[in-house]
Amino acid sequence: MLKGIHPLLHADLLQALAAMGHGDELAIVDANFPAASLARRLIHASGASAPDALAAILTVFPLDTILRPAALTMQVVGNAATLPEAVQDFAAVFARHGRTAIDFGRLEREAFYARARAAYAIVRTGDMRPYGNILLVKGVVNAYPPA
Numbered sequence: 839m840l841k842g843i844h845p846l847l848h849a850d851l852l853q854a855l856a857a858m859g860h861g862d863e864l865a866i867v868d869a870n871f872p873a874a875s876l877a878r879r880l881i882h883a884s885g886a887s888a889p890d891a892l893a894a895i896l897t898v899f900p901l902d903t904i905l906r907p908a909a910l911t912m913q914v915v916g917n918a919a920t921l922p923e924a925v926q927d928f929a930a931v932f933a934r935h936g937r938t939a940i941d942f943g944r945l946e947r948e949a950f951y952a953r954a955r956a957a958y959a960i961v962r963t964g965d966m967r968p969y970g971n972i973l974l975v976k977g978v979v980n981a982y983p984p985a
């Protein structure tokens with residue numbers, strides 16, 4: 839354990855997050871997502887829900903401020919207007935992190951799979967709810983300590 843580091847951020851996940859550069863993408867996905875067959879780098883977080891993994895990751899992960907949207911979720915197949923429970927929970931996580939104005943992009947299923955396939959890494963959670971999937975675009979850290 840490390841002081842000041844969220845306990846869900848284990849060594850493999852921290853290494854991947856630190857290795858990512860500006861514009862690289864990270865997918866946080868639910869347990870039913872075909873992560874093993876799509877991932878270039880697969881990181882397991884099976885003890886966490888997708889929103890809990892997102893909350894932990896946002897403690898150290900800067901979102902891109904130029905590319906909009908910097909967070910993308912998967913549309914419900916056959917009903918793109920529906921906001922699944924997991925996506926509502928993602929919005930609540932962003933609000934708790936002071937990002938109430940975050941614009942979520944939404945991708946149809948195959949487009950989301952394509953972006954996840956190209957992502958730097960996929961974090962597979964234990965979330966059993968459908969559509970518990972989100973892509974994040976990494977931004978930059980301009981100074982330490984951050985303002």
